[in-house]
Amino acid sequence: xxxxxxxxxxxxxxxxxxxxxxxxxxxxSYPKSIHYYDKAIELDGEEAVFYNNRAAxxxxxxxxxxxxxxxxxxxxxxxxxxxxxxxxxxxxARLPSPQDRAYYDYVLAKLYAKNGVNERSLHYLKKAMEEGxxxxxxxxxxxxxxxxxxxxxxxxxxxxxPVAIQN
Numbered sequence: 001x002x003x004x005x006x007x008x009x010x011x012x013x014x015x016x017x018x019x020x021x022x023x024x025x026x027x028x029s030y031p032k033s034i035h036y037y038d039k040a041i042e043l044d045g046e047e048a049v050f051y052n053n054r055a056a057x058x059x060x061x062x063x064x065x066x067x068x069x070x071x072x073x074x075x076x077x078x079x080x081x082x083x084x085x086x087x088x089x090x091x092x093a094r095l096p097s098p099q100d101r102a103y104y105d106y107v108l109a110k111l112y113a114k115n116g117v118n119e120r121s122l123h124y125l126k127k128a129m130e131e132g133x134x135x136x137x138x139x140x141x142x143x144x145x146x147x148x149x150x151x152x153x154x155x156x157x158x159x160x161x162p163v164a165i166q167n
Contacts (some may be wrong), residue, residue: 014044018053022055027055033057048078059104068107075111082108083120102131106138114144125154131161 003023006016021036037054045052055070074081105128112121130135139145139158148154 003160012043014040014050017043017045018050019077021053021057025053025060026123030057030061031035034061046077048074048081051077052081059100060111064107068111071107072114075115075165079115079117098131099134102128102133103132105138106133110144112140113148115119118153119147121145121148121150122153122157126157 001052003016003020007020010016014045014148017036018040021033021040022029024033024036034054035059036041038045038059039125040050041054042050051074055074058064058070089163105124109121109124109128112124125139140149145154
């Protein structure tokens with residue numbers, strides 16, 4: 001009710017729309033959540049957290065292409081967006097299955113590799129492997145990893161083959 005009231009007071013207050021989107025996200029009403037994130041982004045397209053949160057909603061709906069695009073935009077706006085906790089209104093993606101968690105980590109590894117942040121890419125690549133990402137061999141095909149493949153740490157990581165952590 002407070003967020004609805006804030007919107008009635010100021011229809012251009014992006015944070016009110018984003019906060020309302022979080023409420024719908026928490027209620028698993030992802031289409032409504034996405035709708036309000038769209039509005040927030042329309043009003044303020046420079047807030048990384050809006051893209052990050054909308055990506056989580058897309059991810060929950062298994063709309064991975066849209067989620068990846070939003071995660072990429074969030075990373076472009078704020079290179080540390082995935083390193084922070086939920087402060088500032090960031091929504092953590094709901095990932096019901098271990099395979100979804102593993103894929104999420106792989107997507108983040110790709111995004112960091114694409115942006116030349118090798119250390120973080122390797123971190124998320126290792127997490128994807130520990131979560132049991134089944135298509136890990138794609139690192140040898142995906143263009144985003146082309147530079148990372150030249151890093152000796154990549155070779156070492158792939159040689160050690162971290163064991164998937166069982167739930």
